[in-house]
Amino acid sequence: MAKVFRAWDVDQGWLLPPSVHEFVPPGHLAHFVRDTVREALDLSAILETYTEERGFPPYYPGMMVALLLYGYSRGLYSSRQLARACEERVDVMAVTGLNRPDFRTIADFRKRHLIALSDLFVQVLRLCRAAGLVQFGHVAVDGTKLKANASRHKAMSYGRMKTAEPALAAEVAAWLARADQADATEDQEHGADRRGDETPDWMADKQRRLEAIRAAKAALEAEAADPPDPEDESGPGASSGMRWQGRPLRGDDGGPPDRAQRNFTDPDSRILPTRDGFVQGYNGQIAVDAAHQVIVAHRLVTTSADYRALVPLVDSIHAHLGRKPREVSGDAGFATEANLAALKERRIRGYLPPGRARHSEVHAAGRRRLKNTPLMSAMAKRLKRAGRRSRYHLRKQVVEPVFGQMKQARGFRQFLLRGLDQVRGEWAMICTAHNLLKLAQAVGR
Numbered sequence: 001m002a003k004v005f006r007a008w009d010v011d012q013g014w015l016l017p018p019s020v021h022e023f024v025p026p027g028h029l030a031h032f033v034r035d036t037v038r039e040a041l042d043l044s045a046i047l048e049t050y051t052e053e054r055g056f057p058p059y060y061p062g063m064m065v066a067l068l069l070y071g072y073s074r075g076l077y078s079s080r081q082l083a084r085a086c087e088e089r090v091d092v093m094a095v096t097g098l099n100r101p102d103f104r105t106i107a108d109f110r111k112r113h114l115i116a117l118s119d120l121f122v123q124v125l126r127l128c129r130a131a132g133l134v135q136f137g138h139v140a141v142d143g144t145k146l147k148a149n150a151s152r153h154k155a156m157s158y159g160r161m162k163t164a165e166p167a168l169a170a171e172v173a174a175w176l177a178r179a180d181q182a183d184a185t186e187d188q189e190h191g192a193d194r195r196g197d198e199t200p201d202w203m204a205d206k207q208r209r210l211e212a213i214r215a216a217k218a219a220l221e222a223e224a225a226d227p228p229d230p231e232d233e234s235g236p237g238a239s240s241g242m243r244w245q246g247r248p249l250r251g252d253d254g255g256p257p258d259r260a261q262r263n264f265t266d267p268d269s270r271i272l273p274t275r276d277g278f279v280q281g282y283n284g285q286i287a288v289d290a291a292h293q294v295i296v297a298h299r300l301v302t303t304s305a306d307y308r309a310l311v312p313l314v315d316s317i318h319a320h321l322g323r324k325p326r327e328v329s330g331d332a333g334f335a336t337e338a339n340l341a342a343l344k345e346r347r348i349r350g351y352l353p354p355g356r357a358r359h360s361e362v363h364a365a366g367r368r369r370l371k372n373t374p375l376m377s378a379m380a381k382r383l384k385r386a387g388r389r390s391r392y393h394l395r396k397q398v399v400e401p402v403f404g405q406m407k408q409a410r411g412f413r414q415f416l417l418r419g420l421d422q423v424r425g426e427w428a429m430i431c432t433a434h435n436l437l438k439l440a441q442a443v444g445r
Helices: 029-039 061-073 079-088 090-096 103-112 114-130 158-190 201-225 236-240 307-321 337-345 374-389 391-409 420-444
Strands: 138-147 155-157 261-263 270-274 277-289 294-301 327-329 349-351
Touching: 029 061, 029 090, 029 420, 061 079, 061 090, 061 103, 061 114, 061 420, 079 090, 079 103, 103 114, 114 294, 114 307, 114 420, 138 270, 138 307, 138 391, 277 307, 277 391, 277 420, 294 307, 294 420, 307 337, 327 391, 337 349, 337 374, 349 374, 349 391, 374 391, 391 420
Parallel strands: 138 327, 327 349
Antiparallel strands: 138 277, 155 261, 270 277, 277 294
């Protein structure tokens, strides 16, 4: 007796469901993100930019915002991935209502409204608070290194620039002389009215590289002549390698040191140390509420040091939500006497382990003893006395899983945009998508 199989009739005609709500089951994340954007978010900052009455009607901005936020929550970050999903995935179709914007439209929309999209973080955060997901009890802070949209092999140090520029200039000059001689020879052979004066591709590439080296060299020299504010770790000097462990670098002649570097692809990115070596990237910093792992503040800088992020992150929580957390924990990279004093001034109990931070004031001042820093000394005694019961141990189980969810579960390990302002906007969208997922899980329970 022949085995009976289920039918596989690829030529069978089908009728689509009468509503996009039936594309995915009830309670699906696609429904939540779409309805949240439609009903709970204020998109006036985006809508009011559309003032031209003429022309073909653009895609509805709310649909584009929902598409981006849903894509980020599902690990779809590039505009080409999103455009392909609009054609292939029914969950994305449930968000877009069968609209199919092409990748260039998606990319242009994100670039045009990046500031407004970044500001949605605060709106989503306040929705999380209204849902009871933010308790202000314990907040953990940390930073993670993320790759920039640039290769570290496209960076060049100032010392190498000084040797490469004259060598490359001499090589280009020799080629130009040979080209002039070839032009003269061709004029004799073919006549002066014949073409032959175009710059060969092999010469143009070298000329463009020489121009890029000269521009980067001039930028480093300009930064050395006009040093950035030491308190501003995200200024031009910080992004181009003119600072090291929070201190400005200078050469013997007052100009840029030979170790100062600049990347030709993304000049704002920096070569940062990680556990797996060095990456060309940025340092994304967050503050996470311990109740439900909601990100309550975020920040992105171009230096590897974290200690300057503590006060801005804590103050951002108060600015966004009108309240301060009762406790704040962070690893040794945040432990400085100034940070502990700032937490004390704000009446926040801090848990910052001293003694191991490379960028702490203790090391920066020549490894002074803890007895000369009373707050650090008291913190060390408190953590040692509490042992395993210390509230400091909440840090790892609060903030570390958030980075794991971003980088491992949703696969965000490299920024798509270039430039400090653009990357900060992209980091804000990543944090917004994370909070949306937390809100969806809470509402679904």
